[in-house]
Amino acid sequence: xxxxxxxxxxxxxxxxxxxxxxxxxxxxxxxxxxxxxxxxxxxxxxxxxxxxxxxxxxxxxxxxxxxxxxxxxxxxxxxxxxxxxxxxxxxxxxxxxxxxxxxxxxxxxxxxxxxxxxxxxxxxxxxxxxxxxxxxxxxxxxxxxxxxxxxxxxxxxxxxxxxxxxxxxxxxxx
Numbered sequence: 001x002x003x004x005x006x007x008x009x010x011x012x013x014x015x016x017x018x019x020x021x022x023x024x025x026x027x028x029x030x031x032x033x034x035x036x037x038x039x040x041x042x043x044x045x046x047x048x049x050x051x052x053x054x055x056x057x058x059x060x061x062x063x064x065x066x067x068x069x070x071x072x073x074x075x076x077x078x079x080x081x082x083x084x085x086x087x088x089x090x091x092x093x094x095x096x097x098x099x100x101x102x103x104x105x106x107x108x109x110x111x112x113x114x115x116x117x118x119x120x121x122x123x124x125x126x127x128x129x130x131x132x133x134x135x136x137x138x139x140x141x142x143x144x145x146x147x148x149x150x151x152x153x154x155x156x157x158x159x160x161x162x163x164x165x166x167x168x169x170x171x172x173x174x
Contacts, residue, residue: 006037007070009116012109013038014070017085021071022055041078046103047071048083068121072102072113081109084117095170096121100144104165110144118148118169129170137162145169 007014015035021043024031029045048055048071060067069085082102090096098117102110121127133156134141142152142165150167157163 007116007120008075009112011075012081012088012113012116013073013075014084014116015073016065016072016112017058017069017083017157018065019059019061020064022059022066025052026055035073038073038075041073041080043080044103047080050103051083051099051101051105068096068117070113070117072109074109081107082113082124084110084113086121095131095168096127096129097131097133099132100141105140106127110141111147114144114148122170127170131169131170132167133158133161133164134167136163136165 003025005016008040013035016039021033024033025043025048030043032040032042057071061067066085070083071080072082072084073079074081074093081104084100085098087097087099098114098121100110100114102113118130121130129152132145132150134145138161145167146169150169152165153166153168154166156166
């Protein structure tokens with residue numbers, strides 16, 4: 001894999017989602033790959049969850065990786081445990097939306113990874129607000145956002161998830 005900027009937390013390494021990694025995953029359900037600075041990492045069949053359907057469109061992005069999209073890797077076990085990132089570009093008023101999925105619930109990986117991603121995004125002068133949406137019945141994901149200082153700011157709907165709760169965190173008064 002190409003050398004790239006990695007975000008470290010206490011237990012995780014957030015490695016940018018590279019085109020090479022996506023091509024590997026689209027060919028195999030279960031594989032191991034050398035990640036610079038970490039070593040040999042296992043990518044289980046459960047990784048990246050729902051994000052796999054987006055890989056073909058992600059591969060059309062410029063550069064070697066998808067901007068602001070990361071693979072969460074457990075640094076102790078060298079296993080990919082989740083996927084997270086911005087779902088688009090910075091919008092009006094400096095808002096950017098994030099999404100995430102983790103295959104090992106109840107271990108705090110999502111909370112830890114989202115905290116690091118949000119801090120990384122809000123450190124940019126062009127970003128003032130981070131938003132997210134959760135399915136109404138996805139209580140675990142809602143807790144991740146609450147633990148990271150997000151407030152529910154409304155409701156919405158999507159074809160994939162149905163009724164949604166809309167969330168926001170940032171410096172913009174809501």
